[in-house]
Amino acid sequence: MARFTSGNDVIAREIIDRYPVAKSAVIPLCHLAQEQDGHLADDALVQIGELVGITPAEVLGTASFYEMLKREPCGRYLVNVCTSISCHLMGGDELLHHAEQRLGVRAGATTADGLFTLEEYECQAACTEAPALQVNYRYFHNVTPADFDTLVDDLAAGRLADTIPPHGTLARIRQRIPSDRAAGAASPIGGAQPGWLTDSPALTDDGSNP
Amino acid sequence: MTITDAKPIVSTRWALDDGHTLDRYLTTGGYEGLRAALRRPPGQVVEEVKAASLLGRGGAGFPAGVKWGFCPPGVFPRYLVVNGDESEPGTYKDRILMERDPHQLIEGVLIACYAVGLAQAFLYVRGEMALAQERIATALNEAYAAGYIGRNILGSDFSVDVVLHWGAGAYIVGEETALIESLEGSRGMPRLKPPYFPAAIGLYGQPTIVNNVETLSNLPWILSNGGAAFGALGAETSRGTRLFAVSGHVKKPGVFEVEFGVTTFRDLIESQLYGGGIRGGKDLKAFIPGGASAPWFYEEHLDLPLEAGAVGKAGSMLGSGAVVVMDSDTDVVKACHRLVRFFSRESCGKCTPCREGTGWLEKILRRIIEGQGRPSDLAMLLDVSDNISPGIAWPPRQTTICPLGPSAVSPIASALLRFREEFEAYVGGALESSVEVRGAAYGPKRVEVAAT
Numbered sequence: 237m238a239r240f241t242s243g244n245d246v247i248a249r250e251i252i253d254r255y256p257v258a259k260s261a262v263i264p265l266c267h268l269a270q271e272q273d274g275h276l277a278d279d280a281l282v283q284i285g286e287l288v289g290i291t292p293a294e295v296l297g298t299a300s301f302y303e304m305l306k307r308e309p310c311g312r313y314l315v316n317v318c319t320s321i322s323c324h325l326m327g328g329d330e331l332l333h334h335a336e337q338r339l340g341v342r343a344g345a346t347t348a349d350g351l352f353t354l355e356e357y358e359c360q361a362a363c364t365e366a367p368a369l370q371v372n373y374r375y376f377h378n379v380t381p382a383d384f385d386t387l388v389d390d391l392a393a394g395r396l397a398d399t400i401p402p403h404g405t406l407a408r409i410r411q412r413i414p415s416d417r418a419a420g421a422a423s424p425i426g427g428a429q430p431g432w433l434t435d436s437p438a439l440t441d442d443g444s445n446p
Numbered sequence: 447m448t449i450t451d452a453k454p455i456v457s458t459r460w461a462l463d464d465g466h467t468l469d470r471y472l473t474t475g476g477y478e479g480l481r482a483a484l485r486r487p488p489g490q491v492v493e494e495v496k497a498a499s500l501l502g503r504g505g506a507g508f509p510a511g512v513k514w515g516f517c518p519p520g521v522f523p524r525y526l527v528v529n530g531d532e533s534e535p536g537t538y539k540d541r542i543l544m545e546r547d548p549h550q551l552i553e554g555v556l557i558a559c560y561a562v563g564l565a566q567a568f569l570y571v572r573g574e575m576a577l578a579q580e581r582i583a584t585a586l587n588e589a590y591a592a593g594y595i596g597r598n599i600l601g602s603d604f605s606v607d608v609v610l611h612w613g614a615g616a617y618i619v620g621e622e623t624a625l626i627e628s629l630e631g632s633r634g635m636p637r638l639k640p641p642y643f644p645a646a647i648g649l650y651g652q653p654t655i656v657n658n659v660e661t662l663s664n665l666p667w668i669l670s671n672g673g674a675a676f677g678a679l680g681a682e683t684s685r686g687t688r689l690f691a692v693s694g695h696v697k698k699p700g701v702f703e704v705e706f707g708v709t710t711f712r713d714l715i716e717s718q719l720y721g722g723g724i725r726g727g728k729d730l731k732a733f734i735p736g737g738a739s740a741p742w743f744y745e746e747h748l749d750l751p752l753e754a755g756a757v758g759k760a761g762s763m764l765g766s767g768a769v770v771v772m773d774s775d776t777d778v779v780k781a782c783h784r785l786v787r788f789f790s791r792e793s794c795g796k797c798t799p800c801r802e803g804t805g806w807l808e809k810i811l812r813r814i815i816e817g818q819g820r821p822s823d824l825a826m827l828l829d830v831s832d833n834i835s836p837g838i839a840w841p842p843r844q845t846t847i848c849p850l851g852p853s854a855v856s857p858i859a860s861a862l863l864r865f866r867e868e869f870e871a872y873v874g875g876a877l878e879s880s881v882e883v884r885g886a887a888y889g890p891k892r893v894e895v896a897a898t
């Protein structure tokens with residue numbers, strides 16, 4: 237596994253076309269590879285490099301900088317418990333401790349059944365709803381230890397499968413730019429002043445084009 | 447109390463279940479600001495935003511209209527990069543704007559592109575925000591289909607693509623030059639300024655405007671209601687309204703839109719409309735006024751207005767609009783460690799004072815908390831801080847490429863110098879240091895601040 241399926245290959249090329257310089261697509265393509273395989277396999281590094289015109293080492297050089305891009309398989313559900321300042325003040329450390337007990341693994345590890353990976357995470361921008369956690373980057377706010385147990389039960393029983401896709405899938409809705417509406421990527425080379433940047437308005441008062 | 451009845455500007459659709467849809471957006475005044483903009487020459491739109499005195503909401507507080515003017519004339523294409531990387535501990539507002547009112551942001555993006563002649567826009571959303579990505583993707587698809595984005599917008603000569611891009615987990619990418627590096631497909635490491643001021647040399651080496659999500663979300667209202675109406679709200683340099691996330695030990699934590707410049711920290715923390723007071727009948731010990739990077743404030747600062755000038759003079763900043771409240775039971779040594787840990791984890795490693803300094807600060811604090819600290823550790827904390835940011839001043843002096851390194855000094859100087867006996871109790875000895883500390887908010891209680 238790990239080369240893009242033909243469907244994903246089409247999506248990958250669509251993504252690349254949106255950027256003035258192909259290399260800009262590296263991170264979105266890494267996410268696409270994770271969506272397909274759950275993590276970033278060697279073949280994916282090679283193929284992404286081919287698609288955007290850089291070496292696999294350069295793809296890895298970028299990918300290894302980012303916490304969400306996983307080189308090793310992780311659990312079906314990645315559980316990130318926030319212990320940054322606001323969550324720390326509101327019981328985030330205790331929640332993490334409870335999570336370790338409940339799942340039987342320390343933060344950073346995956347359960348033996350491959351279902352859960354637990355991580356101690358920094359601020360998730362849910363600070364007023366502390367303590368917060370994410371499962372595959374979906375939010376759970378004001379989580380008590382009892383809430384956590386229910387959540388784990390529901391996930392294990394597949395009851396949340398509709399709202400929480402397996403690890404690797406981020407947004408389930410993609411941007412699609414219809415070709416008849418696209419203005420086109422703006423190449424950095426040889427750009428001219430945009431036509432609308434003049435001393436007159438783009439629309440007249442009745443809304444028509446002057 | 448100085449709570450005003452100023453109407454909200456950016457949070458008007460938050461209570462609606464369908465505020466993120468194009469249908470609801472259009473029935474609540476949506477895309478009227480864009481039409482108002484297109485009925486004027488681009489230069490006049492810039493003037494309108496200058497008249498509003500709209501300060502950037504991403505942390506640095508630079509006036510948006512002035513920044514737009516920094517693009518060198520005659521150099522094209524110019525790009526827009528929207529900073530939706532919100533990750534500074536305590537900060538929670540851009541995510542709500544993206545999840546609940548994505549069209550308002552998109553409309554702001556289009557207004558900026560029209561005004562400054564930006565040929566393409568990239569909406570960089572933090573990687574961990576799956577729902578925001580879905581809502582923005584849906585909104586973009588709707589807006590393309592309805593003719594608000596893309597070729598010949600609303601039948602005019604104005605054409606621009608807006609591309610949704612997302613990150614993959616790295617706080618430092620929120621720094622604008624790192625954001626650009628990341629968008630170019632590289633590791634998100636900041637660039638040296640000068641020469642790499644984005645407005646001059648940004649994305650692909652071209653002039654680039656980087657603006658925060660909240661900053662841009664104000665533009666539709668400004669164009670519909672006029673820059674003067676916006677500028678009439680607030681006080682001094684801080685105009686309009688602003689979102690503040692009040693978190694920590696308050697009865698009613700939340701994200702509130704308040705009139706800038708006149709509302710005070712006391713209002714935010716104590717009023718029933720907002721934070722509702724400290725929970726459990728406890729007293730206030732300290733609060734962070736503007737995100738993890740900001741020096742802490744205390745009870746004597748409560749009556750300061752939410753105004754950039756006054757807060758800066760008192761030795762801190764409004765930063766990212768994150769107010770984190772700590773009650774009298776808080777272990778400030780642990781709180782301090784938690785903040786420093788963040789900077790040490792998120793340091794990109796490009797500069798030695800930051801990479802080494804934040805790492806050692808975190809290790810020393812951890813040792814203290816684990817009961818292995820020595821009295822000399824306290825002086826060492828100040829020593830390392832002084833190496834990262836000489837003089838421990840506010841605003842901080844910078845030996846590094848970006849302000850992340852100096853940010854780690856704020857919690858150290860704040861906690862250690864105000865609550866030195868708590869640190870001393872941990873290590874069983876006194877802090878003896880000859881390091882000079884200049885920041886106005888650092889040190890024992892000062893009575894004079896409250897007198898404003």
Ligand SMILES: Cc1cc2nc3c(=O)[nH]c(=O)nc-3n(C[C@H](O)[C@H](O)[C@H](O)COP(=O)(O)O)c2cc1C
Nearest residue numbers: 502503504506529531532533620621622657658661
């Ligand atoms: C370490 C660091 C992290 C930052 N993170 C963010 C962020 O997450 N979002 C943001 O809008 N600005 C962030 N900024 C500020 C940006 O560099 C930049 O000033 C801002 O995006 C400009 O937009 P504005 O003028 O509209 O505020 C950060 C700055 C630094 C130094």
Ligand code: SF4
Nearest residue numbers: 794796797800846848
């Ligand atoms: S100050 Fe820290 S985060 Fe900023 S560029 Fe230097 S090493 Fe990187």
Ligand code: FES
Nearest residue numbers: 318323360362363
């Ligand atoms: S501190 Fe936990 S979400 Fe911000």
